[in-house]
Amino acid sequence: VSEGYKEITHLSVYVRFPLEGRDRESLLVWTTTPWTLTANVAAAVHPDLTYVRVRQNDEVLILAEEAARHALRGPYEVLQYLKGSDLIGLQYRGPYDHLPVNAQVEHRVIPWEAVDPSEGTGIVHIAPGCGREDYQLSKEHALAVIAPLTEDGYYVDGFDWLTGQHVHTVADPIARDLETRGLLYRREPYTHRYPTCWRCGTELVFRLVDEWFIAVDPWREKVMEAARQVRWIPEFGLERELDWLRNMDDWMISKKRYWGLALPIWQCAECGWFDVIGSEQELRERAIAGWEEFEGHTPHRPWIDAVKIRCERCGAVASRIPDVGNPWLDAGIVPFSTLRYRHDRDFWQEWFPVDFITESFPGQFRNWFYSLLAQSTVLTGQAPMKTCLGFALLRDEKGEEMHKSKGNAIWFDEAAERAGVDVMRWLYLKHNPAQNLNFGWRLLDEVRRTFLLPLWNSYAFFANYARLDGFVPSQHDVPLEERTLLDRWILARLQQVIMTVRDRIQDYDSMNAARTLQEFVVDDLSSWYIRRNRRRFWKTESDRDKAAAYLTLYEVLVTLAKLLAPFIPFTTELMYQNLVRRVDPQAPESVHLTDYPEADPAKADLQLIQDMNWLLRAVELGRAARNKAGVKVRQPLARAVVAVREPAARRALERLLDQFMDELNVKTVEFAERPEDYLTYRVKPNLPVLGPRLGAKLPAFQRVLTELEQNQLARRLRAGNHVVLVVDGEELEFGPDDFLVEALDRPGFAAFEDRDLLVAVDLEITPELRLEGLARDFVRGVQEARKNAGFEIDDTIVVVYRASGDMAAAVERFADYIAHETLAVELRPGDPEREDGHLEEMKVGRERFVVALRRVGRLAEARR
Structure with a gap:
């Protein structure tokens, strides 16, 4: 409902409403919409608030006690304290009583418990033709209603110099006019959230018009019960729909448009009688003119408007009202209009209610979802759908609304062409529908x-x-x-x-x-x-x-x-x-x-899946241990040690041992019983957190901490558990954030642990292991050179290289491995710069080498 509201600064005015029969005594009223003063008919006070009569200079002003401090300017004297209820019924002269439209209006003070003295003066000016709440008050208190604006926002006849002026241009002229006539107390800019057009950003104003409504109260509870029959996704959708149903007013079903669902309401211009036509057959039977012009067309304007019926009250000719239906009225009859409800009831019953509907939920609880539920409940007594999935809004990458005027809108065709529709679909489908989706x-x-x-x-x-x-x-x-x-x-x-x-x-x-x-x-x-x-x-x-x-x-x-x-x-x-x-x-x-x-x-095979899960956990820990020690996976290591408490985990790792060794690039694996032989912990207090909390008890806490078994404590804390310790005779609870846990590896090893599983790697790298690691680095370099040269995956090549020291020894020692991995039919030392083909120089640590690659055939030929 808050879509389209913006922070906008308007001119606000404090205006005197002179009281009838009292000399130089006025109600002090505040408004942020000076244009509405022209249609003022009443002033509202909170009956239970305290108000004051104050003397300032040579006049007396009445306003809420709480408001006096921020509303008044300059010194003043409080003459009297009184309740808002004491003001009810007082009559005053309106600011524009001299206008023709106000000639018969009697202005008076009315009660309203929504009056808030924290802003303004605690007295609210009421203009029923310019606001929803004001109009509701007019019905409760039998107030006059003045509608000052045309549908384009211009003042209608009867407003003197304002007639023909646009509502967005009159705030300052009205303030000057009030000042000239001694009614303006003061003026100031005021910033507030104000409704704007969601499409173009133009400020909106409230305007009173005649519309058609359906009374809700007779079937409100039945619709709420129907809503409870639906499965709502997300679950909060039900409560949101029920909240709307509990609080909604009568349903406005008409729109001042030309095209749309033609409301089947015929009204007599002579006496005001109206009737609702229930079917085309009924309209045919009651038509006294225009049926031939309408027959054969859909029930839309202009054809439907040609049909006339007889007024049953005065006998005059009744015409269809010019209004069309609210679009949501039309959308709500989809379960009936699209499923042959009127013509083939058996077919309709096969499909009703539908299994599933979906729409963006922020606005649809009061629009489509409501309309579907309301019309279906009235017609069938049940909900028209079994499941309703609502999804939130699409925003730009920063989470802001997309608008063409803001320059952040992305059109579908552009996104489909640039990103691909499958990419868009996957983004939508894997997102949580309850949350807004940022798109970019x-x-x-x-x-x-x-x-x-x-x-x-x-x-x-x-x-x-x-x-x-x-x-x-x-x-x-x-x-x-x-x-x-x-x-x-x-x-x-x-x-x-x-x-x-x-x-x-x-x-x-x-x-x-x-x-x-x-x-x-x-x-x-x-x-x-x-x-x-x-x-x-x-x-x-x-x-x-x-x-x-x-x-x-x-x-x-x-x-x-x-x-x-x-x-x-x-x-x-x-x-x-x-x-x-x-x-x-x-x-x-x-x-x-x-x-x-x-x-x-x-x-x-669930057992195999469980076994592989253990393997994947162990591999992840082994990689983390390597990473902690700064040893890349391409460098072979002599052994890994696995400490595991679960017998099922050990059986799983033994079953998949070759995968573990190959993935972690170790030559052997040993199983250990005690993880603390390879990884211990030291737990320290997090002093910036615990110092202020414990104060003088901190030394006692540190003594208690040193007496605890550090490994057990650390594992509890790393698992996210809290611990309770007795410090100076008092039980205190501590969480993981209260401690600093330091992991201590066994010398010569790097280890990583996760709950019931530990993997340690032996960091000793023998000369043979170092050469094998360099050979793997050489393979990686050649593969990168193949890619840079644009070779196909099955191209066989000749590799000529120049290397020295350990790298040369590694290539010579592991030549067969290198040739197999790189699809090299020939691997030889030489002078790469003199060779035809792709040339690259590479560096691995302190080792440098140069390779020349030449394509000689396809792997498919070797396979044949």
């Missing part, structure tokens, strides 16, 4: 980088190597039990993902469905399975292990294309066409015509 190029690039590219690269990896090997899935069959543990694990994880995604989609939870898919693609498939299996695809010989790798990755990618099809339809269609239709023309023509995947229980 940086966020779209992040979506592409963090999900679409890993997915596409995984697909491209398979496609490139399958093309090189001429792999056709139907020509191979490797039973699941003969495949590697990694193959069986990724297929087991895929079954988990299928079950989760299906469950989340059926629950209208696109966010967690999308996040599950992204986690699988990025963490499980791209970063683990494909990376750990690259060599199975690289090798030139074709065997059952390579076929198993192809079959496994093919199944994963095809299943992903189907799972992701509702989310990113264009990317998955391209994947499906290349993966499936290219090798099987008889397959369904599109991924969107295939069945949605169902989990295969035979592949859902």
Whole structure:
């Protein structure tokens, strides 16, 4: 409801309303909209507030006691204290009584408990033709109503010199006019939140017009009960809808527009009688003119306006009112107008109520959601939908509203062309719908980088190597039990993902469905399975292990294309066409015509998934230990030590030991019983936090701390637990932020621990290990040079290098390994600068080397 409000500075005025029958005594009134003074009919006071009569110079002013200090200027004398109720009924002369429109208006003081003395004077001027609350007061107190403005914001006839003036231009002239006539006490600028047009930013004003309403009270409770039948996503949607229903006024259903839903209300201009027509058949029967002109057209203007009926009160001709329906009235009958409710009730009942609707919720609780509920409740006694998903607003990258005038709007066509619609869809679908979504190029690039590219690269990896090997899935069959543990694990994880995604989609939870898919693609498939299996695809010989790798990755990618099809339809269609239709023309023509995947229980190996989870945790700890010591993963180490308390964890790591050793790049693994043999802790007080809190008790606290077993305490704190310690006879509770925990590695090792698992690496690097590490650095350098040279992944090359010292020794020692990893058919020392081909100089630590690469063939030739 607050959309379009801005901080705006207006001219505010303090104005005297002279009291009838009292000499030089006035009510002091304040307003931020001087234009409304022309339509003033009353002044409101809070009946329970204390007011004062004050003498200032030669006049007496009345205002709230609390307001006197900030409203008055200069010294004053309090003559009398009185309650607001004592002022009710006093009559005064309005500031514009001399205008023709005010000729018959009697101005008086009325009670209003909403009066606030913290701003202004505690006396509010009331103009029912210029404000919602004012108009409501006019109905309660039988006040006159003066509507001063045309629909374009100009003063109507009867306002003397103001007639024809625009409302946005009269504040200063009105203030000068009041000053000339001795009614202006003072003026000052005032900044407040004020409504503006959401589209163009123009300031809005309130204007009284005649509209048509539907009374809400007769069916308010029934609509609230219908709202409770709906499942609201997010859950707070129900309370927001109920809050609107509890507090909404009668429903305004008309609009002063030409096109729209023609309200079926015919009114007699002679006597005011009106009737609501219930159907075209009824209108045909009651029409006395215009039916032929209307027949054959939709019930819209101008055709419907030609039809006339007879006034049942006075017999005159009644015409349709010129108003059209509020657009939300039209939108609310969708469950009936689109489902043949009037013409085929059986068909309508097949589809009603609908399973699901969705719209942006900030405004729809009072618009579409309400209109749907209200009209359906009246017609059927129930809600028209089973589930309502509301989502928040789209903002720019800074969280600000998008507007063309602000220059921060991004048009759909521009975003679709520049970022791609699948990127946009993924951004929307993985976002929490209860929160506003910031939209911009940086966020779209992040979506592409963090999900679409890993997915596409995984697909491209398979496609490139399958093309090189001429792999056709139907020509191979490797039973699941003969495949590697990694193959069986990724297929087991895929079954988990299928079950989760299906469950989340059926629950209208696109966010967690999308996040599950992204986690699988990025963490499980791209970063683990494909990376750990690259060599199975690289090798030139074709065997059952390579076929198993192809079959496994093919199944994963095809299943992903189907799972992701509702989310990113264009990317998955391209994947499906290349993966499936290219090798099987008889397959369904599109991924969107295939069945949605169902989990295969035979592949859902939960034990293997649990074992791999232990491995992944151990690998993460081992990498953290290496990183802590500043030893890169390419540098082999002699051993790692794993301390684990869970027997199941040890069995898992022993089962997957080769993966652990290869991933962590260690030669051996030892299991230990005592993690404290490799990592101990020292716990210290966080003095900036505890000093002010403990004061004189700090020394006693430090003594208690030194007596505690440090490793146990540290592990409790690192797990986020609080501890209770007795300090000077008093039990005190402390949290993790009250301590500083220092980890102490065993000399010669680097270790990292997470709850019940510790991994330590032996930091001793022998000469042989150092050479192997340099050889791996050399491989990385050649691979970078291949990429920079623009070689294809299957190009075979000749490498001529110049190196010295340990690097030369490393290349010579591990020449076969280097040649295999870089697809080098020849690797020899020489003078790279004299060679044809791509030349690069590289540095690793203190070692420098130069390589020249020349393309000589394709791996496919070697495979043939």
